Amino acid sequence: DPNRVYWSSTPVKYSSDGGKTAGNTTQGIHVDHHAMWIDPNDSQRIIVGNDGGVAVSMDKGGNWLFANSIALGQFYNISADMGVPYRVCGGLQDNGSWCGPSRRKQGPITNAMWHNVGGGDGFVTQQDQSNTDILYSTSQGGNMGRLNYATGERTALRKPTWRDGGYLQWNDSIYAVWPDTTKPATAAQKKQMAAYRARQRADSVAYALRWNWNTPYIISKHNPATLYFGANRVLKSVKYGDEMFPISGELSYADSAKLFVALKTTGGITPDVTGAETFGTVVSLNESSIRPGLLYAGTDDGRVWLTRNDGAQWDEVTKNFTGVPAGSYVSRIEPSHFDSATFYVTFDNHRNDDYTPYVFMTTNFGRTFTSIVNNLPTGQTDFVHVIREDTKNQNLLFVGTDVGAYVSIDRGQSWQRFMSGLGTTPVHDLIIHPRDGELIAGTHGRSIWIADITPLQQMTPAMLASKATLFAPRTAFQWGESPINGGNPGQGIFQAPSPTYGASMWYHLTAAAGGPVRVIVQDASGDTIRSLTGPGQVGLHNVVWDMRGQRPAPARIALSPAQLRDSINTPRRVLRALDSLERAGAVPAPMLAQIRTAVRTGEPPAEMQAMMAGFGGGGGGFGGGGAVGFQDRPGESRALPSFPTAGAGGPGGRGGPGAGGAAGLAGMQAMFGPLRDALGDDFAAIGIFPGGGGGRGGRGGQNALVGTGDYKVTIIVGGTSYSKVLHVERVSGGEGGGGFFGLDDDERR
Numbered sequence: 001d002p003n004r005v006y007w008s009s010t011p012v013k014y015s016s017d018g019g020k021t022a023g024n025t026t027q028g029i030h031v032d033h034h035a036m037w038i039d040p041n042d043s044q045r046i047i048v049g050n051d052g053g054v055a056v057s058m059d060k061g062g063n064w065l066f067a068n069s070i071a072l073g074q075f076y077n078i079s080a081d082m083g084v085p086y087r088v089c090g091g092l093q094d095n096g097s098w099c100g101p102s103r104r105k106q107g108p109i110t111n112a113m114w115h116n117v118g119g120g121d122g123f124v125t126q127q128d129q130s131n132t133d134i135l136y137s138t139s140q141g142g143n144m145g146r147l148n149y150a151t152g153e154r155t156a157l158r159k160p161t162w163r164d165g166g167y168l169q170w171n172d173s174i175y176a177v178w179p180d181t182t183k184p185a186t187a188a189q190k191k192q193m194a195a196y197r198a199r200q201r202a203d204s205v206a207y208a209l210r211w212n213w214n215t216p217y218i219i220s221k222h223n224p225a226t227l228y229f230g231a232n233r234v235l236k237s238v239k240y241g242d243e244m245f246p247i248s249g250e251l252s253y254a255d256s257a258k259l260f261v262a263l264k265t266t267g268g269i270t271p272d273v274t275g276a277e278t279f280g281t282v283v284s285l286n287e288s289s290i291r292p293g294l295l296y297a298g299t300d301d302g303r304v305w306l307t308r309n310d311g312a313q314w315d316e317v318t319k320n321f322t323g324v325p326a327g328s329y330v331s332r333i334e335p336s337h338f339d340s341a342t343f344y345v346t347f348d349n350h351r352n353d354d355y356t357p358y359v360f361m362t363t364n365f366g367r368t369f370t371s372i373v374n375n376l377p378t379g380q381t382d383f384v385h386v387i388r389e390d391t392k393n394q395n396l397l398f399v400g401t402d403v404g405a406y407v408s409i410d411r412g413q414s415w416q417r418f419m420s421g422l423g424t425t426p427v428h429d430l431i432i433h434p435r436d437g438e439l440i441a442g443t444h445g446r447s448i449w450i451a452d453i454t455p456l457q458q459m460t461p462a463m464l465a466s467k468a469t470l471f472a473p474r475t476a477f478q479w480g481e482s483p484i485n486g487g488n489p490g491q492g493i494f495q496a497p498s499p500t501y502g503a504s505m506w507y508h509l510t511a512a513a514g515g516p517v518r519v520i521v522q523d524a525s526g527d528t529i530r531s532l533t534g535p536g537q538v539g540l541h542n543v544v545w546d547m548r549g550q551r552p553a554p555a556r557i558a559l560s561p562a563q564l565r566d567s568i569n570t571p572r573r574v575l576r577a578l579d580s581l582e583r584a585g586a587v588p589a590p591m592l593a594q595i596r597t598a599v600r601t602g603e604p605p606a607e608m609q610a611m612m613a614g615f616g617g618g619g620g621g622f623g624g625g626g627a628v629g630f631q632d633r634p635g636e637s638r639a640l641p642s643f644p645t646a647g648a649g650g651p652g653g654r655g656g657p658g659a660g661g662a663a664g665l666a667g668m669q670a671m672f673g674p675l676r677d678a679l680g681d682d683f684a685a686i687g688i689f690p691g692g693g694g695g696r697g698g699r700g701g702q703n704a705l706v707g708t709g710d711y712k713v714t715i716i717v718g719g720t721s722y723s724k725v726l727h728v729e730r731v732s733g734g735e736g737g738g739g740f741f742g743l744d745d746d747e748r749r
Contacts, residue, residue, distance in 0.1 A: 001043065004060070008033040012048055014061060025061030026050075032094050051094035068111060069494050073447035076214055078429045078440055081127040081135070084477045084731045086433060088450075089135060090442050091122025097137035098122070099149070102438070102450060105481040108495035112485055117147050123214045128224045136219070136241065141275040142211030142231065146241050157241040159231075165207030170200035206246075209233065210263075212281035212300065222292040230282030234297055234311060247311025252280035252299045284330045291340040298330025304345060306366060317366030324358050325349055332386045338394040341365050344372075346384040346399070357384045357401060361412060372412025376401075388430045388439075392457045398439060400427030405441055409459055422449050437474050452499070455506045455540055469508045470715050470722040476503030478547055478705060478730040491634045502544040503726055507715050509538050518716040519543050521726070529706060534715070547728060548703040571599050577678040586678075 003018040006025070012033050014025040026033065030052025039045035046057045051074070054067045074093035080086050080102070089099040100114035117125070120139025128134035133150040136157075144157040177192045178185050185193065209231040220226035229235040234248040262279040284298035293310035304321070307314045328347040336342035343366070347358035357376045360369040376382065381402040390396035397408040398418065405427045407418035422441070429442035437454040455471050463469040505519065513536030521530040530550055534543040559567060578596060581587045708730050714723040 004043070006036060006038070006046075006061075008036055008048075012036065012061070025057075026055070026064065029055045029064050029066055030095070051092075065492070067492075069492055071447035071494065071496070072445065074444045075442035075448060076122070076428050076444065077124045078431060078442035078448060079125045079127045079135075080431060080433055080440060081132045082129050082435060083132040084479050086436065087127070087132065088440060088448060089117065089125040089127060089137070090429075090448060091118070091125055091137065091139075093444070094121050096120065096122045096139075097125050099125075099135065102440075103501075104498040105479065105501045107485075107498065109498055110485060110496075111494050117149075118145060121213070124217055126217065126219045126227075128219060130224050134224075134240075136217070136227075138215055138217065140213050141278070142215035142217075142229070144215070144217060144229075144241065155242075157237075157244070159211065160207050160209065160235070160244055160246070162204040162208045165203035165205075167200055167204050170196050170203070174200075206233075206249075209235075210252075210259075210278050210281050211275075212278055212283050213276040214283065215281075216283060216285040218285055218287055220292070221287055221289045228285060228287065228295065230285040230297060232281050234282060234285065234295065236311065248297070248305075248307070248314050251282055251297055251303060251305055251314070253301050253303065254280050255301065258301075284333045286333045286335055286343075288335040288340055288343075289337050294335070294340055296333040296335060296343060298333050298345065300329050302327040302330065302347070304330055304333070304366070306343075308365075315366070317362075317369075320362075320366055321345075321347075321360060321369050323371060324360075325352065325354060327352075328354075328358065331384060334387050334389055336389055336394065337391050339363065344387045344389060344397075345369070346387050348383045348385065350381065350383045350402070355381045355383050355402075357382045357399075359384055359387060359399060359412065372397075372408075374412060374414060376406060376415050377403075385426065385428045386430050388432055390453070390457055391432050391434045392437070393459075396453075396456055396459075398430050398432075400430050400441065402426045405430065407456070409456065418451075422446065435475070452504065452506075452542075454504070455508065463508065465510070467509070467511055468513075468715065468717040468720065468722055470713070470724050471506040471508070472724045473503060473505050473713060473726040475727045475729055476545075476547060478708075478728065479732045500544040502546040503728065505543050505545065505713055505726070506540065507534065507543075507722070508540050509536070509717065512536060512538055513717045517541070519545075520714045520716070521545055522712040522714070523706075524710065526712075529711075536717075547706050549706055551703050574599050581678055 001016075003016060005015045005019055007013050010031045010033070011024040012026040013022050015022045026048060029048075030050045032051040033048055034051075035047075035049030037047045044058055044060050046061060048055050048057075052066075053072045054070075055064045056067055057064050073090075074095070075090045076093065078088060078090035080088050085101055085103045087099050088102050089097060091097040096116050097118035098114050099117050101109060103109070104113075117135060118137030118139060120143065123138050123140070124136075125138075126136040133148050134146065135149060136144060136146050138144040142159060144159075146155045146157060147153070174193050174196050177196070178189050211231045215230060217227060217229040220228065223238075225238055225240050227237045227241050228247075229237070229244060232250055232252050232254065233246045234251065235244040236247045237244045258279055262277045279300060281300055282297045283300045284296075286296045288294035288296075291308075293308065295307050295311065297305045297314075302324075303316060303318045305314045305316050324347050328349040329351060330345065331348040332344075332346045334344040336344075342361065342363045345360045345362075347360075349356065349358070356378060357373050359371065359373050359376065361372050362369045376384075376399070384399055384401050386400040388398045390398075395409060395411045397412055399406050399415070403424050403426070405418045405422070406415045408415045422443075423446060425446040426444040427441050428444045431440050431442075432438070432453070433440065437452065437457055439451045439453045441449045441451075443449065454474055458471045507517065509517075515536050516533040517536050519532040519534055520528055521532070522528050528550075530545060530548070532543055532545060535541045575596060578587075578592050582589060582592050706728060708728050711726045711728060712723055713726045714721050
């Protein structure tokens with residue numbers, strides 16, 4: 001249809017009459033469109049891409065399906081609090097600021113668990129480390145606000161303006177010099193008023209602040225009521241962001257020619273002065289975590305500053321860098337967590353067609369800098385957005401570039417790619433959770449990713465050479481979780497796998513163990529409360545303990561004569577009935593063989609336990625990049641024989657369907673009928689089949705959670721034991737539908 005025309009702008013526009021009239025065809029989905037595809041074989045089918053993701057229409061734009069099943073978030077900055085589990089927040093390209101859980105106790109993380117906390121183009125978020133309900137967000141141009149997450153109360157943070165530079169106070173001074181304005185001012189009065197007005201103009205100009213499109217600000221690491229902000233000057237508040245005041249002078253070069261273009265004339269025919277063009281501003285701001293008042297600031301025109309006395313005096317160290325083109329954007333300043341004289345600086349000069357990575361370290365407050373780029377890749381868009389030093393290991397560094405993330409375990413002497421499972425994507429921000437030892441990456445195109453770096457934080461050359469190493473486990477938390485979501489929404493939603501709930505234990509093997517590694521958990525009295533096994537191959541391995549003890553052996557009960565008779569006769573009747581079923585061919589022989597074993601031993605064989613585990617199958621892999629990879633038909637299970645054999649079925653993994661779950665359940669149901677008919681009351685008496693149950697859903701079969709405190713974890717490799725202490729804490733109540741940590745009713749009493 002030559003008269004049907006589309007063109008992209010904020011919405012996608014359309015015309016059905018060759019452009020004579022036009023309307024919007026993307027109402028109800030996100031704005032700022034950048035991509036569009038029309039199926040050449042079906043003009044009804046259209047796909048558009050915008051700042052919120054991808055949407056599909058099957059009727060020329062009349063209705064849209066938002067393809068919200070893949071991670072496409074464009075994060076600029078991220079943050080995290082100290083809750084259990086901790087909450088992650090971040091600002092996205094023209095998609096506001098959002099917060100969500102870092103993990104769940106059960107089930108995947110979905111978009112429904114993320115909440116919008118700020119509008120506009122989302123940028124920096126900051127979270128109070130002492131109060132998980134207090135967080136800050138910002139939109140373009142330094143429009144910042146404070147939110148109480150619990151109450152929903154929002155407070156805009158007022159930025160100082162030219163009137164706050166003493167303008168009214170100088171007017172009062174002028175009035176004091178010339179109190180009777182009905183009389184002409186004397187020469188002396190005119191001279192004094194002229195001096196006051198000059199100072200009034202100067203102070204007002206000093207308060208005419210420039211705020212970058214992506215304004216940096218931080219909560220002090222030493223006092224949550226203190227915040228610092230970067231404009232073209234550094235400002236401070238001691239009232240949770242209220243009543244800001246400057247603590248520095250102009251920190252950029254304030255090039256008047258560039259400022260005139262950036263603020264007045266950009267755009268040519270129509271001035272494109274939206275604020276994104278603002279130049280001559282602080283773009284990197286940080287504070288030492290070990291020395292209050294030691295602040296660092298970097299600008300978009302290449303200047304680097306520090307103050308050791310909370311802004312009373314600023315020292316510029318720009319001239320001490322070598323090999324960096326003048327005017328390069330200071331993308332990040334990272335103070336060391338171990339030494340107040342050490343900090344790291346990265347530069348990003350891609351705006352001048354220079355894609356080289358620039359990474360520097362100083363150990364003397366910036367008097368000299370050493371490049372630690374070394375073997376970081378070059379030759380493509382390798383410019384660096386961020387560097388982070390680990391909070392527990394000063395030799396462990398991470399950088400995020402425009403193509404990925406890299407790690408160094410020798411303080412920058414060498415680097416290697418750190419992106420298992422993460423595709424090539426710009427990594428704009430990295431943070432390291434100080435308690436949980438997890439690296440959080442904010443990517444500009446693939447959303448947020450989290451990796452457990454506990455082993456890296458403890459890694460030493462001696463450990464790498466050792467036959468086996470058990471790393472000290474991080475504190476394990478028991479927590480409750482309120483019910484969330486529900487229903488069966490199908491496959492068209494985003495679901496990200498959540499780490500397994502429990503105590504995480506890492507170990508490293510340089511030689512194969514010759515079999516599974518035994519993992520033993522003991523309490524303070526030395527009693528073994530749980531035995532687990534882990535892989536025995538060479539490499540780094542993780543075992544998760546669910547913080548529950550061994551199932552206690554059933555108590556021996558004295559039987560009455562009638563009970564003793566039944567205990568002998570019931571198995572005999574069952575075995576005779578099974579023989580009849582086998583002759584009739586009503587139940588497959590492998591199933592009957594497993595039931596016979598269970599009747600004789602009182603315990604289902606491993607094959608039967610594996611088969612029982614297949615009940616319910618698994619969820620679907622609805623995106624999120626689970627370990628099993630992309631599933632093009634997550635609504636289908638793999639077709640299996642009606643009677644599952646050992647190894648078929650099993651619970652579905654996060655990100656993929658449970659192989660054989662549905663088929664196995666159908667097969668089991670087909671067999672239960674003949675078994676029930678043949679066995680009668682003995683069907684339930686033998687106690688090896690899954691029963692019904694309501695209320696709590698059969699959860700009573702779980703072992704009780706262990707108490708809080710310290711536990712000894714031991715791995716046994718080739719007859720050698722390696723032990724560490726694991727600490728368990730309990731932080732909140734509720735499990736499943738609101739119970740108390742999975743304790744049964746009698747345990748609560």
